[in-house]
Amino acid sequence: MSDAKESKNKTILVVDDDAIVLDIVEAFVEQQGHKVLCAQCGHEALKLANEHNGKLDLLLTDVIMPNMNGMDLAKTMVRNNPDLKVIFMSGCLQPAIDSPNAFIQKPFSHKTLTNHIKKAFSEMN
Numbered sequence: 001m002s003d004a005k006e007s008k009n010k011t012i013l014v015v016d017d018d019a020i021v022l023d024i025v026e027a028f029v030e031q032q033g034h035k036v037l038c039a040q041c042g043h044e045a046l047k048l049a050n051e052h053n054g055k056l057d058l059l060l061t062d063v064i065m066p067n068m069n070g071m072d073l074a075k076t077m078v079r080n081n082p083d084l085k086v087i088f089m090s091g092c093l094q095p096a097i098d099s100p101n102a103f104i105q106k107p108f109s110h111k112t113l114t115n116h117i118k119k120a121f122s123e124m125n
Helices: 019-031 042-051 070-080 110-122
Strands: 011-015 035-039 058-062 085-090 103-105
Touching: 011 019, 011 042, 011 070, 019 035, 019 058, 019 110, 035 042, 042 058, 042 070, 058 070, 058 110, 070 085, 085 110, 103 110
Parallel strands: 011 035, 011 058, 058 085, 085 103
Antiparallel strands: none
C-alpha cells in the first residue's frame, strides 16, 4: 500500500466551540478523504470518542473552549489512546506545546491544514 493511500481514510475528531469554524474544518478534512467526527466542547468530544467503534487517528482541537480547554482534552484522550496524534488550533498566540508542527494559527488556509494533517500522519508510519 502506498504512503498516499495510507494517509487517507483516517478518522479525525474535530473540536471547536465555534460552529462556523467547526463546519469549515469539517469540510476541509472531508475533502482530504478522511472520516470526521465533530464536537463543540471537550465533554462532547470525550463522549463521541467513547462511543466511536473504530480507531481515532487524530484529534484536531481548539485550545480555548469553555469548561474544558483543548490542552486538557488532549491529555485525557492521549492517556486513553497513546497513539493518537494531536493538532491544536487557536486564534490566540501559540500555547506551550511539545511540537510547533502540532499547532495551527487561526485563521488558516485549506493548504495549511492539509499540510499539518499530512505531517501528523507521516509521523505515524
